[in-house]
Amino acid sequence: MGQIEVFSPAKINLFLSVLGRMENGFHELVSLVGQVDFGDTLRIEVEEASAASVELRCSDESLPTDRSNLAYAAAEGFLLRSGLNWRVRIELEKRIPHGAGLGGGSSNASAVLRGLSELAEDAGALGLSRGERLELAAELGSDCPLFLEKRPVVMRGRGELLSAVDRSLAGVEIVLFKPSFSINTGWAYGSLIKRGDCYDESAWAEERLAAWRDGGMSTGELLHNSFEKAAFSKYVAFDALFGKLREKKVASLMSGSGSCCFSLVRSDSEANEVEGLVGECWGERAFVQRARVLG
Structure with a gap:
């Protein structure tokens, strides 16, 4: 039919x-x-x-x-x-x-x-x-x-x-990368409850979004994920890679409750550099994919 x-x-x-x-x-x-x-x-x-x-x-x-x-x-x-x-x-x-x-x-x-x-x-x-x-x-x-x-x-x-969202994100280039392991969503939320130090204040979150929306903050500066503290403390593989990305001044973040992450890249050479660092730190089993933000 x-x-x-x-x-x-x-x-x-x-x-x-x-x-x-x-x-x-x-x-x-x-x-x-x-x-x-x-x-x-x-x-x-x-x-x-x-x-x-x-x-x-x-x-x-x-x-x-x-x-x-x-x-x-x-x-x-x-x-x-x-x-x-x-x-x-x-x-x-x-x-x-x-x-x-x-x-x-x-x-x-x-x-x-x-x-x-x-x-x-x-x-x-x-x-x-x-x-x-x-x-x-x-x-x-x-x-x-x-x-x-x-x-x-x-x-x-x-x-x-x-x-x-009033501010356009269309065409923003990213490199997605995921280690060979996954993170259970239930574990991630349970860790937030157990730790108690990962929650944010509503006013702080809304102020940051407003600053980004009004152009007072770049997208790279906005990046934040409440789950990172718990995930990074358990899985040392994150710190090893993100330390190198920070040295290169590449804005990067874990997405959702993990374990996939992404970097904002400005050129093919920077994307190649990120892919090389992922391979160096996480090996051949890591998932890597270039993409662009829609809409």
Whole structure:
């Protein structure tokens, strides 16, 4: 009946300030997030059926293909809420490493919602409104709503409150790099609770964002991640590499709860230098990818 190919971008947190725990148990945060031109590809095919169903195939055999995969859960949620009796087949070509802090699973979920919405519109069917997509995305995961936007956003609350960014980040060049190990998100948040010295003051976070937005601070100066203190204290591999990057005056940061990091680069020679340092410190098993910020 219809098919579509959807790009599912990775994201980076250029500023991630965790403020503390809310009464509902979630952590409150303020974060400037940009999507990049590196990511996964989803091919979605739908056809009319007597009952709604979802089938997911993934190029990465280590990932689940049932409802524990957010792409599957997003399709199932879309069908349930829209009432469409469609057989949905999804082929997910993975490039974004998992356990990286790049939002791969959340991006896949939102890509499914965008793709199914477009297919419903093409078929003249009643899918989900923008508000309903945002609500479903928030239920699927804190990072999912941001991927329904096509430009950088500031996330607040637990990630469901989004606001537009006036200052353009389009075309900013980065080098992504991830060590051979991942960081468990649960461990990362648990470490913040246990340590107690990683939380930021809301006023401080908002003042820094305002200074950056108004042009009083460069993007490199803005870079901050509340998770770095805990992660760097456990994994010495970070300090070894970041020490060399600081010597070269290359603005660098861990993204999300890790373990992927990125450097802002201004030239091919600087990108080559970063890649060389990553190889020197982390070896051949490290993931390295050049990219640009979208929107």
